[in-house]
Amino acid sequence: MDNNLKTDNAVSVHNVYKNYGDVQALEDLSLDFPRGELTSLLGPSGCGKTTLLKIIAGLIPANGGEVLVNNAPVDGPGPDRAFVFQDFALMPWDTVLRNVAFGLELRNVPKSEREAIAEKYITDVGLGGFELKYPHQLSGGMRQRVGLARALSVDSDVLLMDEPFSAVDEQTRRKFQEDLLGLVKNENKTFIFVTHSIEEAVYVSDQIALLLPRPSRVSEIIRPTGFRHKDVGSIRRDPEYLDIVDNIWASLRSYVE
């Protein structure tokens, strides 16, 4: 009881099981996601991190256990969660504006209202002036900004990001990571972030859940604290940052073929 009062979790995963046929993907996995923080799910490929994210999103059902979002159990997608896709999942036949407004359109928000909201977020993610472009006219990084603006515009409490920067080039990715830190600070939202990059996870996270594969379980929870409030430019030189990266690699290296 005391514990519950102290920490406010936006999302809690309790004893979740998931299997695909004979393959046990997740086994008895429990994890809490504190409100207003960014938690990364980090692990080698095949460790079930995307599976866990999609279970939280309500896109795939778990075989056992429960997921609570704002203390209510999840049984499908909901307005409290928004998803950012690895492959952007933009509709190529529509403009940036309609793509960003699409989440609101599916919620039956009137056209002028949803376009006003979409325009605000398009400007926020730095795509002002590109409203009437089509996705194929944008670079990979800009496409993911569209995906991000779409997720932000539905104003949900929890943002689920499935390796959002893995399909963009390295420079763009660094810029994205810096922007993400600003987003966590300014948008009072909870972020759940799947990545396979150790440096990326340590750089952006308040909490890192290290997942180990076959079957997946949380092997370690790491909370970087020392450099979180430092300037974005100096994080990568911080001794604590470097130590955490090294330690995670030491835990993971035996699982990499």
Add this chain to the structure above:
Amino acid sequence: MPYTFFTQHRPLILKILSAVLIFGSWEIAGRVPVSFAFPTFFDSMAALWVLTLDGTIFTAYAETLKPLVVGVLISTVIGVTLGVWIGLSTKFEWLISPIFIVMQSAPLAALIPLLIMVYGIGITSKVFVVCIMAMPVIVLNTSGAVRNTSESLIEMGHSFLGTRRDIILKIIVPSASPIIFVGLRLGVSAGFIGAILSELKITPTGVGDIITYSRSIADYPSMYAAIFSIILLAVLFLNVLERMEVVLFRGNNKSLVAE
């Protein structure tokens, strides 16, 4: 100057060049002649001119276009609907798509006597022939395109709380539409073949009548004029369809496979 003129109008120049080549060899083949039943290009065009002047060709098309338009419309509406349905449900696919695969490969000319026995020699049989020609390719293209909708776009629809109806109408159908249009184009050209075939095999009316009649009196230029006009009409119609597609789905034509 001539160089820039050529690069600017290259597509047009190439089109004219290929027309000159084809019609030129037609003219030469007619003059040789390869067969006494093969008129020259200019004789055929002269015959087409005469047919146009006395209005024969227009009354003929008024007749031919009836089963063609009705058949193509039916095939489009039923074909796209069925195709979407088949694409969405694997059970339905198992039940329905063999019918269309058989329809597509069946020797249609051999089935026509059967159609006449059931539906008579009126417009119904002709519409049927057009549908049998046009529908399978529309259905199969549509269902294939629907089934290949990007999984992550569908997931996106679910995660942003789209209903099943939203996902079908706002994601699956638009994403399948370029391939559906390819099916429509193929279906329409097959429909043209069906319309003429039905006029040759069921009852000679319209353009089929011009072809049959002028052949029977050995007026070969008129016969080829009629055939030429059909091809011309089909090409024009397909061009219109292509323009329509470009206008309707502007973003799609460049990024069908974008990520």
